[in-house]
Amino acid sequence: MVRGSHVGSYLPSCGVWHHTQRYLKKGNLDMNVVHHLDFDAPTRENANLLPDDKKQDESLLEDVWILLRAGRLEEACGLCRSAGQPWRASSLCPFGGLNTFPSVEALVKNGKNRTLQAVEFESGIGHQWHLWKWASFCASEKIADQGGKCEAAVYAAQCSNLKRMLPLCNDWESACWAMAKSWLDVQVDLEITRSLPGGVDQLRTFGDVIDGSPGNADGSFEPSNGPENWPIQVLNQQPRQLSSLLQKLHSGEMIHEAVTRQCKEQQRQIQMTLMLGDIPRVLDLIWSWIAPTEDNQNVFRPSGDPQMIRFGAHLVLVLRYLLAEEMKDTFKDKILSVGDNILHLYALFLFSKEHEELVGIYASQLARHRCIDLFVHMMELRLHNSVHVKYKIFLSAMEYLPFSSMDDSKGNFEDIIQRILLRSREIKVGKYDNLSDVAEQHRLQSLQKAKVIQWLCFTPPSTITNVKDVSKKLLLRALIHSNILFREFSLISMWRVPAMPIGAHTVLGFLAEPLKQLAETLETSEDYNVFEDLREFQDWREYYSCDATYRNWLKTEVENAEVPISELSLEEKERAISAAKETLSASLSLLKRKETPWLASTDCMYESAEPVFLELHATAMLCLPSGECLCPDATVCTTLTSALYSSAGDEVVLNRQLMVNVSISSRDSYCIDVVLRCLAIAGDGLEPHDLNDGGILGTIMAAGFKGELPRFQAGVTMEISCLDAWYSDKDGTLECPATYIVKGLCRRCCLPEVILRCMQVSVSLMGSGVLPDCHDTLIELVGSPETDFLHLFSQQQLQEFLLFEREYSICKMEITEE
Numbered sequence: 001m002v003r004g005s006h007v008g009s010y011l012p013s014c015g016v017w018h019h020t021q022r023y024l025k026k027g028n029l030d031m032n033v034v035h036h037l038d039f040d041a042p043t044r045e046n047a048n049l050l051p052d053d054k055k056q057d058e059s060l061l062e063d064v065w066i067l068l069r070a071g072r073l074e075e076a077c078g079l080c081r082s083a084g085q086p087w088r089a090s091s092l093c094p095f096g097g098l099n100t101f102p103s104v105e106a107l108v109k110n111g112k113n114r115t116l117q118a119v120e121f122e123s124g125i126g127h128q129w130h131l132w133k134w135a136s137f138c139a140s141e142k143i144a145d146q147g148g149k150c151e152a153a154v155y156a157a158q159c160s161n162l163k164r165m166l167p168l169c170n171d172w173e174s175a176c177w178a179m180a181k182s183w184l185d186v187q188v189d190l191e192i193t194r195s196l197p198g199g200v201d202q203l204r205t206f207g208d209v210i211d212g213s214p215g216n217a218d219g220s221f222e223p224s225n226g227p228e229n230w231p232i233q234v235l236n237q238q239p240r241q242l243s244s245l246l247q248k249l250h251s252g253e254m255i256h257e258a259v260t261r262q263c264k265e266q267q268r269q270i271q272m273t274l275m276l277g278d279i280p281r282v283l284d285l286i287w288s289w290i291a292p293t294e295d296n297q298n299v300f301r302p303s304g305d306p307q308m309i310r311f312g313a314h315l316v317l318v319l320r321y322l323l324a325e326e327m328k329d330t331f332k333d334k335i336l337s338v339g340d341n342i343l344h345l346y347a348l349f350l351f352s353k354e355h356e357e358l359v360g361i362y363a364s365q366l367a368r369h370r371c372i373d374l375f376v377h378m379m380e381l382r383l384h385n386s387v388h389v390k391y392k393i394f395l396s397a398m399e400y401l402p403f404s405s406m407d408d409s410k411g412n413f414e415d416i417i418q419r420i421l422l423r424s425r426e427i428k429v430g431k432y433d434n435l436s437d438v439a440e441q442h443r444l445q446s447l448q449k450a451k452v453i454q455w456l457c458f459t460p461p462s463t464i465t466n467v468k469d470v471s472k473k474l475l476l477r478a479l480i481h482s483n484i485l486f487r488e489f490s491l492i493s494m495w496r497v498p499a500m501p502i503g504a505h506t507v508l509g510f511l512a513e514p515l516k517q518l519a520e521t522l523e524t525s526e527d528y529n530v531f532e533d534l535r536e537f538q539d540w541r542e543y544y545s546c547d548a549t550y551r552n553w554l555k556t557e558v559e560n561a562e563v564p565i566s567e568l569s570l571e572e573k574e575r576a577i578s579a580a581k582e583t584l585s586a587s588l589s590l591l592k593r594k595e596t597p598w599l600a601s602t603d604c605m606y607e608s609a610e611p612v613f614l615e616l617h618a619t620a621m622l623c624l625p626s627g628e629c630l631c632p633d634a635t636v637c638t639t640l641t642s643a644l645y646s647s648a649g650d651e652v653v654l655n656r657q658l659m660v661n662v663s664i665s666s667r668d669s670y671c672i673d674v675v676l677r678c679l680a681i682a683g684d685g686l687e688p689h690d691l692n693d694g695g696i697l698g699t700i701m702a703a704g705f706k707g708e709l710p711r712f713q714a715g716v717t718m719e720i721s722c723l724d725a726w727y728s729d730k731d732g733t734l735e736c737p738a739t740y741i742v743k744g745l746c747r748r749c750c751l752p753e754v755i756l757r758c759m760q761v762s763v764s765l766m767g768s769g770v771l772p773d774c775h776d777t778l779i780e781l782v783g784s785p786e787t788d789f790l791h792l793f794s795q796q797q798l799q800e801f802l803l804f805e806r807e808y809s810i811c812k813m814e815i816t817e818e
Helices: 018-025 051-069 073-082 086-092 104-109 115-123 127-145 149-156 162-168 172-195 199-212 242-251 257-262 266-275 279-290 306-322 329-352 356-363 368-381 387-400 413-425 438-456 467-491 502-521 528-561 570-591 634-648 650-655 695-705 739-767 775-783 795-817
Strands: 613-623 659-664 671-679 717-728 734-737
Touching (some): 051 073, 051 149, 073 086, 127 162, 149 162, 162 172, 172 257, 242 266, 279 306, 306 329, 329 368, 356 368, 387 413, 413 438, 438 502, 467 502, 467 528, 467 717, 467 739, 570 739, 570 775, 613 695, 671 717, 739 775, 739 795
Antiparallel strands (some): 613 671, 659 671, 717 734
16 A cells, blocks of 8 residues: 555545635735636646645645556546546546557547547547647646646656656655656657657657757757657657666756665665666675675674675575576576575574574575585584584484485585594694693594584484485494594593593493494394494494593592502592402403404405505604603604604515605694505405404504604604595505504504503502402413414513513512511
């Protein structure tokens, strides 16, 4: 509904000029007041009505103007009739409606199907139309000279007389409507002229007139220009084309300054650009207004106008759906590139407002790399948030993205998870102010890695396709990645400190129940690797359980050591003894396994007719015996490279084509990247490896890990934080994981440490006067050729083992003598 300031109904008498009528009946004569009351009197006599009547007329005409601008001509005519001015209604609708060209149908509709038809056909097609237009033009000019702005504008709207319309157009919508309507009406008038006899020549004359005057010049009223020459009277007021129409809105002489000012507003610029049909320009405009500034570092908090960002995003979606089959190459590139920028920014805006559940709607429309990057960054930023917040992101990706790749141009959930898992293992730059406490640095970073597993433990929504298969795939991916993390966590948790390896226990907490359900649903027809991965997970769960009992005992020992022995209560002593026995029991249970030795690899060996190579990639810190970090430089890298070669021996280097490369990590200057590469041979890469010690690459890396490299700084260890092994071809292309190398390296490092911890606990028990039941069994396990634990020990570890045994024997003899 039109809501003008005055639009409404009028009493039938309010437009009849009663005040002027009573004034004339009294015999008053005034040259400035009309002497007659017919509707032509004010114009004919060049006189005015009395102020009260004139005010009522102006109010009526303001309402008529409002209705005309709204395109509601019939209501405007009805308003005039209700005010007692049916003559004005007739002057506005001479042919039954403004949009009705004089025709047989229009004349029949008006009940003048005889006389007027004859007049129309006699005078020629379009003659009455031009006559009415010309008469409206004359009326608008004459009335304007007398100061009637609203009345002049009403009649000017019927004849495209912009000069009399624009003074009342104080806002952009009104001015644009006036110019567009006038321009369109003149185009219709010119086509009517073209259809008349001699019309083409007359149009040519019009062209000469236009060319002789500037395009922006206002037409002037000349009586000689009668209805036969219509619309020459208003041609020079009209823009030549749509672009010049918009230009006149910006800077036309007759345009109100408020209109010019509003042309600079964003919504007006969008409207004008859409009028030109230049949709790519619209997208460029929106992006220029909302694009982040160069100094705005926080891209996840867009600083542009939220309403404009929202409008731009939805405009892009609408255009893509509506114009999908009509887009040309240039337009398509624009709506994809700039459109992706706008959608991406709106997705970031939603994320910043904690509407993570809506992000997937818009991210699903982005190019593949943008979609993946967006979700990866969101997941990383929300990694430490509540489960509820993380689950919203998970659902958003699951519901709006395909799980697997179906279209290379669009993102999918599997690619997102793959990226997030890879990035989680990348070394994070730490703070090494005092270059100490490397163990704590690794411990905290392990928690970051572990939390990523939770993304794989969420339950997919039941509404997605193949929800059971998707759920199983997520758990299998979680199983594989958790084993990778367990291997790395084991190598950074060798320190004999009470602090728990929080990364490993976090992963176990996430996966304990889901994997229990997975194990119950697995069928014998499942891939062999699934059972192998599940068995490795069980091995790691047992190892970390054993590790936890040791650290619990160590914590008790540390607490008791702070109190003088004489002040220790019996309960505290018994608690320490109980923790020690539990540690020994758990450790021996792990060590005594025969049918399925702990972390023994049963992987299917790689087969190839071409030469096969093995590669081991590791990221590590060099750690001094004091626990401080050794900052690597070029000299240290060169020395370490030489030491790694030396640990293998010249024969191995030659026969196995061993290559070693050590460099400072590009991600963290306190870390080094180590790459080992050698030729695979029978028993080490090509056939089952019965020793389960990681082969030659595992042996070399274990020497560095244990700090026993020849020709290198004594006691300096390699604290490994990231570890992978691969099969590769002769060109160095990585083909598939060589898991047995990493698992063998973990056996070389973990099992001797478990045994040494048992020796430490046994000595402590013996020192407390308690004879361990399993000490002899432990010694037999180490020396047994069946377990072959002895060859996993390094020289220094064997020395430590013998020192523990010596100390144990001394304590035992002291107790026996007592």
